[in-house]
Amino acid sequence: ENTSNKIAAGEVVEKPASVVKELVENSIDAGATSISVDIKNGGISYIKVTDNGSGMDEDDVEIAFERHATSKIKRAEDLDSISTMGFRGEALASIAAVSSVELQTRAAGNTYGMYVHISGGTLREVRQTGCPVGTTFIIRDLFYNTPARYKFLKKDSTEAGYISDTISRIALGNPEISFKLTSGKALLLHTPGNNDVKSAIYSIYGKEIIKELIEVGYQDEKYKITGYIGKPEAARANRNYQSLYINRRYVKSKMVSYAVEQAYTSILMKNKFPFFVLNIELNPLLVDANVSPAKTEVRFAEESYLSRAIYMAVSKALSSDTL
Ligand code: ADP
Ligand code: MG
Numbered sequence: 001e002n003t004s005n006k007i008a009a010g011e012v013v014e015k016p017a018s019v020v021k022e023l024v025e026n027s028i029d030a031g032a033t034s035i036s037v038d039i040k041n042g043g044i045s046y047i048k049v050t051d052n053g054s055g056m057d058e059d060d061v062e063i064a065f066e067r068h069a070t071s072k073i074k075r076a077e078d079l080d081s082i083s084t085m086g087f088r089g090e091a092l093a094s095i096a097a098v099s100s101v102e103l104q105t106r107a108a109g110n111t112y113g114m115y116v117h118i119s120g121g122t123l124r125e126v127r128q129t130g131c132p133v134g135t136t137f138i139i140r141d142l143f144y145n146t147p148a149r150y151k152f153l154k155k156d157s158t159e160a161g162y163i164s165d166t167i168s169r170i171a172l173g174n175p176e177i178s179f180k181l182t183s184g185k186a187l188l189l190h191t192p193g194n195n196d197v198k199s200a201i202y203s204i205y206g207k208e209i210i211k212e213l214i215e216v217g218y219q220d221e222k223y224k225i226t227g228y229i230g231k232p233e234a235a236r237a238n239r240n241y242q243s244l245y246i247n248r249r250y251v252k253s254k255m256v257s258y259a260v261e262q263a264y265t266s267i268l269m270k271n272k273f274p275f276f277v278l279n280i281e282l283n284p285l286l287v288d289a290n291v292s293p294a295k296t297e298v299r300f301a302e303e304s305y306l307s308r309a310i311y312m313a314v315s316k317a318l319s320s321d322t323l
Contacts, residue, residue, distance in 0.1 A: 004067070005067060005093050005094060005096070005097035005121050006097045006098060006121070006145075006146060009094035009095070009097045009098045009146070011090070011094070012090050012091055012094040012095075013091075013094050013095055013098060013142075015043075015152075015153065015154075015159060015162060016039070016042060016043025016044055016047060016142055016153075016159050016162070016163055017043070017159065017162035017163045017165070017166045019043065019047055019095055019099075019139055019142065020037060020039075020043060020047060020049070020163050020166055020167065021166050021170070022091035022092075022095065023037075023047070023049040023091075023095075023137050023139075024037065024049060024166075024167065024170055024179075025170070026091070026092075026135075027049060027051035027053050027135065028053075028170070028174060028177065029053075030051060030053030030054045030055070030134075030135065031053045031054050032051035032052050032053035032134065032177060033052060033176070033177055033178065033193060034051065034052045034177065034178045034180075034193065035049065035050070035051045035177060035178070035179050035180070036049070036050050036051075036179075036180040036181075036182070037049050037050075037163070037167060037179075037180070037181045037182070038181075038182045038183070038184075039160060039163060039181070039182075039183050040183070040184060041156045041159075042153075042154075042155070042156035042157065042158065042159030042160040042162075042163070042183075043139075043142065043159055043160065043163050044141075044142055044143075044153055044156065044159060045140060045141060045142075046138070046139070046140055047137075047138070047139040047142075048136065048137070048138045048139075049135075049136065049137045050134065050135070050136045051134050051135050051136075052132075052133070052134040053134055053135060054107060054108060054134075055105045055106045055107040055108060055110070055113070055133050055134050055135055056105045056107055056114065056135065057107040057110055057114075058114055058128075060107070061103070061105065061114045061116055061126070064092050064103075065092050065093050065096050065101075065116075065118055065123075066089070066093060067089060067090060067093040067094075068089045068090070093121075095139060096118045096119075096121055097120065097121040098120075098142060098143050098144075098145060098146050098149070099119070099139050099140060099141055099142045099143070099144065100117070100118075100119035100120075100139070100140040100141055100144070101116075101117070101118045101119065101137065101138070101139055101140075102115070102116070102117050102137070102138040102140075103115070103116040103117075103118075103135070103136070103137055103138075104129060104131045104135070104136045105131070105134070105135040105136070106131050106132060106133050106134065107133070108133045110133075112128045112129065112130060113128070113129050113130060113131035113132075114126070114127075114128060114129065115127050115128070115129040115131075120144075120145050160183050160188070163181065164181060164188050164189055165240075167179055167181050167189055168189060168204045169243055169250045170250055171189070171191045171200055171203075171204065172197065172200050172201065172204065172243050172245075172250075172277050173243070173245040173248050173249065173250050173279065174248060175191070175193070175194070175195050175196055175197045175199065175200040176193060176194075176195040177191075177193050178190075178191055178192060178193025179191045179193070189203070189204065190203060191203040191204065197227060197228065197277060198210065198213065198228065201213070201228065201277060205241075209230070209234065209275065212230050212231045212233065212234035212275070213228040213229070213230060213231070213234075214228065214229050214230070214231060214317045214318065214320075214321045215227075215228055215317065216228060216229055216278060216313050216314065216316075216317045217313075217317075218309065218312065218313030218316060218317075220309060222282060222283070222286075222302075222305065222306075222309070223280055223281065223282050223305075223306060223309045224280070224281040224282075225278060225279070225280050225281075225309060225310060225313040226278070226279050226281075227245075227276065227277045227278040227279050228275075228276065228277050228278075229260070229274055229275065229276045229278070229314055229317055229318070230274050230275025230276065231321065232264060232267045232268055232272075232274070232318075234274070234275045235264070235268055235272040235273055235274045235275065236272070236273050236274075236275060237272070237273070238273060239257055239273050241273070241275045241276075242257055242260070242273065242274070242275070242276050243276065243277045243278070244256050244257075244276075244278055244280070245277075245278065245279040245280070246279075246280050246282065246287055246298060247279075247280075247281055247282070247284060247287075248279060250296060251296050251297070251298040252296045252297045252298070253297065253298050253300070254297075255300065255303060255306075255307060256278075256280075256306075256307075256310055257273075258307075259306075259307040259308075259310035259311050259314075260274060260276055260278070260310060260311075260314050261273065261274060262311050263310075263311050263314035263315045263318060264314070264318070267318070276314075278310075278313075280306075280310075282306070285301075286300060286301045286302060286306075287299070287300055287301075288300075288301075
């Protein structure tokens with residue numbers, strides 16, 4: 001059991017940022033409106049994630065670290081959808097297999113909370129405790145028992161950068177939630193959670209980008225496309241400033257990037273990549289996100305229709321801007 005969790009961990013947990021991603025997505029699934037993350041040494045020695053979500057009761061806690069013990073697949077067809085995040089109860093078991101995990105959580109309506117300590121996949125302590133409603137995870141010494149993995153960690157500042165990028169992407173897709181990231185005393189990121197994508201963009205990219213934004217609003221029978229694209233002069237040298245969400249979940253899709261870039265072709269010079277933060281709402285059955293657990297690259301059914309819709313949405317926004 002511990003061995004298979006360690007193997008699964010290799011799939012789900014690649015670096016500190018993957019731990020942060022899984023924990024933050026769980027907080028979102030738990031309905032949190034405020035999520036703070038604190039890291040030390042780029043998350044290698046310490047990651048703390050605190051949320052004000054639903055919390056867990058004693059029964060939830062008991063099974064949370066078991067593999068495939070997800071509370072999120074309620075109907076068989078959910079397996080085909082990405083309406084909730086996470087990959088079917090692998091994350092906590094995987095993280096606990098390769099680190100030391102402390103959990104403090106209290107479910108709304110309960111008078112006491114629960115404290116759990118697990119390390120290397122072994123339960124060390126579980127008891128009742130007093131704590132606020134919501135959940136706090138503290139992860140220490142990631143990969144302490146998997147030296148091969150540990151060796152591949154980059155320097156602290158690089159890993160911290162990955163974490164900051166991960167939270168930024170999630171924050172842009174969830175503007176109704178306030179996200180905060182600190183590394184020791186340094187505040188790296190703080191979004192207001194006021195449900196305004198533009199405010200989230202401002203918090204993450206600074207005020208310069210704000211005057212370069214064009215709003216996108218498009219809808220047909222199949223797709224609703226909303227968000228912001230950058231004016232041609234805000235285009236970048238790489239795709240790091242392109243954030244795509246499918247039903248609010250951050251994903252990557254070369255196809256979508258190409259479709260957006262197509263709409264700019266005549267107005268951009270070569271090797272320039274437009275800025276965008278776009279959310280596409282569509283029937284989850286038309287997306288296959290489960291290509292592999294840690295990967296965010298998605299595949300679409302009816303690709304050419306979607307590609308066309310994106311092209312039209314972006315073209316429309318661009319031409320309305322030049323009017
Ligand atoms: P999954 O997210 O696929 O269900 P995880 O291993 O990430 O699997 O989490 C296991 C379970 O632990 C979740 O289904 C949920 O019930 C519980 N859980 C994890 N994190 C939280 C949280 N922050 N708040 C409330 N419940 C949580
Ligand atoms: Mg999860």
